[in-house]
Amino acid sequence: QVQLVESGGGVVQPGGSLRLSCAGSGFTFSSYGIHWVRQAPGKGLEWVAFIRYDGSNKYYADSVRGRFTMSRDNSKNTVYLQMNSLRADDTAVYYCAKEWEVGATTWTFEYWGQGTLVTVSS
Amino acid sequence: DIQMTQSPSSLSAFVGDRVTISCRASQSIYSYLNWYQHKPGNAPKLLIYAASSLQTGVPSRFSGSKSGADFTLTISSLRPEDFAIYYCQQSYSTPYGFGQGTRLEIQ
Numbered sequence: 001q002v003q004l005v006e007s008g009g010g011v012v013q014p015g016g017s018l019r020l021s022c023a024g025s026g027f028t029f030s031s032y033g034i035h036w037v038r039q040a041p042g043k044g045l046e047w048v049a050f051i052r053y054d055g056s057n058k059y060y061a062d063s064v065r066g067r068f069t070m071s072r073d074n075s076k077n078t079v080y081l082q083m084n085s086l087r088a089d090d091t092a093v094y095y096c097a098k099e100w101e102v103g104a105t106t107w108t109f110e111y112w113g114q115g116t117l118v119t120v121s122s
Numbered sequence: 123d124i125q126m127t128q129s130p131s132s133l134s135a136f137v138g139d140r141v142t143i144s145c146r147a148s149q150s151i152y153s154y155l156n157w158y159q160h161k162p163g164n165a166p167k168l169l170i171y172a173a174s175s176l177q178t179g180v181p182s183r184f185s186g187s188k189s190g191a192d193f194t195l196t197i198s199s200l201r202p203e204d205f206a207i208y209y210c211q212q213s214y215s216t217p218y219g220f221g222q223g224t225r226l227e228i229q
Contacts (some may be wrong), residue, residue: 002190044209044222095165097221100168107154108171109211114165115165
């Protein structure tokens with residue numbers, strides 16, 4: 001079955017950096033785009049970033065553009081979210097989610113991981 | 123940006139009830155509307171895509187519909203495992219935002 005497992009969350013000071021990982025299994029990882037979606041405490045869901053199946057294109061929400069960078073290593077079935085210049089309002093549970101359609105970008109999040117918590121605090 | 127407005131923000135119901143959750147887009151998104159179920163501590167789950175298509179493996183008591191700019195998620199007969207938070211999400215244009223969520227609670 002499809003499985004996505006996030007890791008790398010933790011507590012970081014404002015201005016600091018963190019790298020999240022998302023490992024996928026149960027599907028042809030190299031054929032699907034992967035999204036990051038976050039949920040701040042007590043808030044709703046916010047789409048953060050997306051990387052195409054082959055890493056050729058990446059898209060970011062305005063709130064993170066210039067600070068966050070997505071990458072992927074299809075040989076390891078893993079995508080990464082490098083988060084720099086972290087701010088208190090980046091505190092959230094970060095979920096990775098598999099694109100719905102093979103080789104395409106539909107902005108539909110078919111399967112999700114259970115999330116990893118990032119806390120930005122001094 | 124397209125704003126997604128869900129209503130109600132919370133809802134109490136009994137097992138066996140029929141419930142509807144509404145979602146309105148601030149501009150036309152055609153049928154680019156998805157519904158998700160989220161139980162805190164768990165991975166969110168895709169229920170409905172393209173406004174009315176049932177995701178594989180999702181029980182048929184869930185359905186989605188569209189009328190103009192208004193979208194509706196219907197659960198025909200609530201089961202205990204359906205109590206969760208439900209989100210709509212538009213997949214038409216960036217930033218592909220979500221509604222604020224509807225918390226469905228047991229009465």
